[in-house]
Amino acid sequence: MVWYDIVLRLFIAIIVGACIGMERQWRHRMAGLRTNALVSLGACIFVLLSVMLDHDASPSRIAAQVVSGIGFLGGGVIIRDGFSIRGLNTAATLWCAAAVGTLTGAGFLVAAILGATGVLLANILLRPIALFMNQKSKEESPEQTNYFLSLTCSEEHEAHIRFLLMHMVSSEGIGLKELYSEDVDSKQKVCIQATLHCSTNAAVLIEKIVSRMLLEAGVTAAGWKTSLDLEAI
Incomplete structure (x- = not known):
C-alpha cells in the first residue's frame, strides 16, 4: 500500500465522519462534529493497521473489535432521565460513524460515502416524521396527568408496602414515574411517596389503590392529589 492511498x-x-457529526453538532448533541470525525478516523486507522500487517492480522477481525469498542463510547452518551432514556440516537450515530470509518480503511471509499449519506438522510429526514408521529400519538391518546400518592407506615412493613404498591400500580396499567421513601421524624415511621401517570379521570382507580393500602398492617395514613391540585395552590 502506497502512502498516498493511506492519506x-x-x-x-475524517470528511465522512465530520459530515455525520455536523448534523449532531447542529442539534447540540454531546457527540458532535469532532467526536464523530475521530470515531471514523480511529476505525479507519485500526483497519489500515490490519491491512498493512499482511498475513498477521485479519481486517474482519479488527473491524469486529472496533464494533465492540464503540459500545463503550455509545454507553457514555446514553443518559437515563427518570423513566426515559436519552442519547440512543447519538450512540447509534457513533456506531454508524465507526462503520463508515471501517469501510474507508478497508478501501471501500464509494461504499463509505454512500453509508455516510445514508446516516445523514436518516438523521435529517426521519426526524420530522418521528416528531409528527409522536405529536399525533399525543393528540389521539386521552389527556394524562400526574397523581401524587403518599403512604405512612412502620419501618418494618416498608418493603412489603412498596412491593404491594408497585404490584397494584402495574396490574392496573398505571405508569409509575417515581417511588421513594423518607423517614418521618424519629417515630420509626416511613413516608412512601409515589408519582403515578395516567388519565385525568382515574381518580376512582387511585382511590381504590389507596383504600386497599389502608387495609394493610402497619399503614397509618394514606392520601393522594393530582398535579392540577398543586397548580391550584
Missing part, C-alpha cells in the same frame, strides 16, 4: 483513506474517513 486518501484517512482524509475521506
Whole structure:
C-alpha cells in the first residue's frame, strides 16, 4: 500500500465522519462534529493497521473489535432521565460513524460515502416524521396527568408496602414515574411517596389503590392529589 492511498483513506474517513457529526453538532448533541470525525478516523486507522500487517492480522477481525469498542463510547452518551432514556440516537450515530470509518480503511471509499449519506438522510429526514408521529400519538391518546400518592407506615412493613404498591400500580396499567421513601421524624415511621401517570379521570382507580393500602398492617395514613391540585395552590 502506497502512502498516498493511506492519506486518501484517512482524509475521506475524517470528511465522512465530520459530515455525520455536523448534523449532531447542529442539534447540540454531546457527540458532535469532532467526536464523530475521530470515531471514523480511529476505525479507519485500526483497519489500515490490519491491512498493512499482511498475513498477521485479519481486517474482519479488527473491524469486529472496533464494533465492540464503540459500545463503550455509545454507553457514555446514553443518559437515563427518570423513566426515559436519552442519547440512543447519538450512540447509534457513533456506531454508524465507526462503520463508515471501517469501510474507508478497508478501501471501500464509494461504499463509505454512500453509508455516510445514508446516516445523514436518516438523521435529517426521519426526524420530522418521528416528531409528527409522536405529536399525533399525543393528540389521539386521552389527556394524562400526574397523581401524587403518599403512604405512612412502620419501618418494618416498608418493603412489603412498596412491593404491594408497585404490584397494584402495574396490574392496573398505571405508569409509575417515581417511588421513594423518607423517614418521618424519629417515630420509626416511613413516608412512601409515589408519582403515578395516567388519565385525568382515574381518580376512582387511585382511590381504590389507596383504600386497599389502608387495609394493610402497619399503614397509618394514606392520601393522594393530582398535579392540577398543586397548580391550584
